[in-house]
Amino acid sequence: MSDLNKLGxxxxxxxxxxxxxxxxxxxxxxxxxxxxxxxxxxxxxHTPDIAMDQARAADARMGPDAPAxxxxxxxxxxxxxTRGVPSQAGSGILKGFKPEYESTITSQLxxxxxxxxxxxxxxxxxMGSSNETSVYGNAVNPWRxxxxxTALTPGGSSGGSASAVSADLCLAATGTDTGGxxxxxxxxxGITGIKPTYGRCSRWGVVAFASSxxxxxxxxxxxxxxxxxxxxxxxxDPKDSTSADLPVPNFEALLKGDVRGKKxxxxxxxxxxxxxxxxxxxxxEGRQMLEEAGAEMVDISLxxxxxxxxxxxxxxxxxxxxxxxRYDGARYGHRAKxxxxxxxxxxxxxxxxxxxxxxxxxxxxxxTYVLSAGFYDAxxxxxxxxxxxxxKDFEDVFAQGIDAILTPATPSAAFGLGxxxxxxxQMYLNDIFTVTVNMAGLPGIxxxxxxxxxxxxxxxxxxxxxxxxxDLLNIAYGLESAVGFVAKPxxxx
Amino acid sequence: xSIDENTAARVAKLAxxxxxxxxxxxxxxxxxxxxxxxxxxxxxxxxxVAPMTSVTPQRLKRRVxxxxxxxxxxxxLSNAPDAREGFFAVPKVVE
Numbered sequence: 001m002s003d004l005n006k007l008g009x010x011x012x013x014x015x016x017x018x019x020x021x022x023x024x025x026x027x028x029x030x031x032x033x034x035x036x037x038x039x040x041x042x043x044x045x046h047t048p049d050i051a052m053d054q055a056r057a058a059d060a061r062m063g064p065d066a067p068a069x070x071x072x073x074x075x076x077x078x079x080x081x082t083r084g085v086p087s088q089a090g091s092g093i094l095k096g097f098k099p100e101y102e103s104t105i106t107s108q109l110x111x112x113x114x115x116x117x118x119x120x121x122x123x124x125x126x127m128g129s130s131n132e133t134s135v136y137g138n139a140v141n142p143w144r145x146x147x148x149x150t151a152l153t154p155g156g157s158s159g160g161s162a163s164a165v166s167a168d169l170c171l172a173a174t175g176t177d178t179g180g181x182x183x184x185x186x187x188x189x190g191i192t193g194i195k196p197t198y199g200r201c202s203r204w205g206v207v208a209f210a211s212s213x214x215x216x217x218x219x220x221x222x223x224x225x226x227x228x229x230x231x232x233x234x235x236x237d238p239k240d241s242t243s244a245d246l247p248v249p250n251f252e253a254l255l256k257g258d259v260r261g262k263k264x265x266x267x268x269x270x271x272x273x274x275x276x277x278x279x280x281x282x283x284x285e286g287r288q289m290l291e292e293a294g295a296e297m298v299d300i301s302l303x304x305x306x307x308x309x310x311x312x313x314x315x316x317x318x319x320x321x322x323x324x325x326r327y328d329g330a331r332y333g334h335r336a337k338x339x340x341x342x343x344x345x346x347x348x349x350x351x352x353x354x355x356x357x358x359x360x361x362x363x364x365x366x367x368t369y370v371l372s373a374g375f376y377d378a379x380x381x382x383x384x385x386x387x388x389x390x391x392k393d394f395e396d397v398f399a400q401g402i403d404a405i406l407t408p409a410t411p412s413a414a415f416g417l418g419x420x421x422x423x424x425x426q427m428y429l430n431d432i433f434t435v436t437v438n439m440a441g442l443p444g445i446x447x448x449x450x451x452x453x454x455x456x457x458x459x460x461x462x463x464x465x466x467x468x469x470x471d472l473l474n475i476a477y478g479l480e481s482a483v484g485f486v487a488k489p490x491x492x493x
Numbered sequence: 494x495s496i497d498e499n500t501a502a503r504v505a506k507l508a509x510x511x512x513x514x515x516x517x518x519x520x521x522x523x524x525x526x527x528x529x530x531x532x533x534x535x536x537x538x539x540x541x542v543a544p545m546t547s548v549t550p551q552r553l554k555r556r557v558x559x560x561x562x563x564x565x566x567x568x569x570l571s572n573a574p575d576a577r578e579g580f581f582a583v584p585k586v587v588e
């Protein structure tokens with residue numbers, strides 16, 4: 001078989017089980033494509049020795065009853081702690097940090113036989129929408145605007161994951177999503193990404209950004225692959241107190257692609273002034289396709305949508321300022337060189353000034369401000385109340401019998417690196433369609449749905465009921481089948 | 494609400510992030526841009542609304558109060574910038 005790195009998880013799994021290929025061959029194909037893709041800056045820590053050991057072990061274990069992920073080479077976002085392998089969350093403050101433990105999700109994936117090719121680039125501490133805040137430098141989108149060689153962002157924060165999957169450097173990758181960090185980069189690179197319900201995937205061993213919003217999920221080449229990998233990532237973990245003790249369905253078995261009778265909500269608040277016509281047209285096509293497939297389109301209202309992003313920019317920085325207090329230069333990571341007479345306060349202040357990038361500092365300080373005496377009620381408590389209202393908006397439409405909600409995934413196609421980094425608020429608007437889902441703890445999936453006139457991929461988002469990832473994946477599968485998106489970036493790297 | 498340089502300096506101090514004096518005006522301006530964006534929340538009627546404490550309606554699990562882990566001093570210290578004699582070493586904190 002040729003071009004093994006271009007396979008998806010399902011095809012590769014079936015080929016492995018049938019004895020048509022081996023994990024060693026798959027892994028070597030991916031390692032070769034990674035070596036030739038430095039220009040994408042997607043993989044930032046390479047682990048070929050671990051990968052080959054895991055591949056040989058998977059081949060020894062292979063058989064018709066091997067777990068679904070057995071022998072499949074994947075990339076791991078740098079946010080996941082992996083034993084003995086640098087895990088920096090894209091930050092200078094964790095330079096040199098090699099965890100002595102394995103995150104629950106990577107443990108589960110490895111137990112299921114998955115092969116780790118290396119760690120993937122990301123925005124520092126997952127704070128960003130363009131992968132431009134990374135200490136490793138920008139990850140680059142394999143897609144380009146026609147023949148224009150402007151380097152485009154793969155989105156963020158899971159930019160390295162998106163770039164790597166889209167460019168066939170790996171079969172799939174892990175991502176994490178706090179405000180859209182799986183779904184926005186997936187949409188920017190023409191791949192599929194799902195953020196499950198808050199509590200589905202253990203957060204243990206995943207470097208914390210905003211604990212009440214963070215969820216991990218898979219980034220894959222198809223909805224079927226997302227179903228396979230999500231199942232391997234989900235499950236109750238006593239080490240994460242917010243992990244849901246619920247059975248994990250066989251998501252792949254639920255993919256029937258039959259959306260007949262499903263009620264799909266179309267929220268009027270997602271129609272923004274100044275939204276590019278192409279995004280509007282894509283959304284209309286998505287509606288039409290689902291309708292032709294037998295679903296019922298229902299106009300709905302989510303009245304507090306507009307306030308999700310400002311509320312997020314209180315809640316997330318507040319939690320980040322607390323979570324990131326642990327980077328003190330005492331226990332792990334970077335410590336600033338101290339001057340004669342410097343005490344422990346100077347050690348903290350200099351270490352954090354040197355170790356954190358500008359966006360992280362900005363958010364930590366905003367979080368500190370909104371939690372400080374005198375402002376706690378005006379900002380933090382108000383934002384938490386607005387969050388209650390945002391969640392209630394969704395509860396109300398689900399109570400009306402809505403099965404899923406269809407929206408655009410992003411307000412634009414991928415933009416040029418450096419084109420949007422001047423104004424933080426402008427950058428935040430990237431997450432306008434995705435952030436509501438994190439605020440309400442719901443599952444959301446981005447599915448590639450078309451190309452814009454410059455030849456860049458655009459995605460649609462489906463939002464599901466809590467814990468109904470199976471139904472959501474099935475509707476997404478129906479949409480994917482109707483869309484028939486097969487475009488791939490032209491190789492230039 | 495407008496943030497001046499003194500407030501920016503106070504926030505940086507609370508966050509334990511060293512900010513040079515000449516960087517404070519720009520920092521204060523950034524805070525004002527972001528807080529200006531957040532001010533939209535004042536339009537929302539939140540009268541009688543409970544602040545969200547948990548996004549999913551499940552009770553946090555409790556576990557038995559047992560020692561389940563430990564005895565890993567070397568691993569705990571393995572990433573320390575400065576570890577001595579089984580401890581994290583930091584600048585003197587007590588005179």
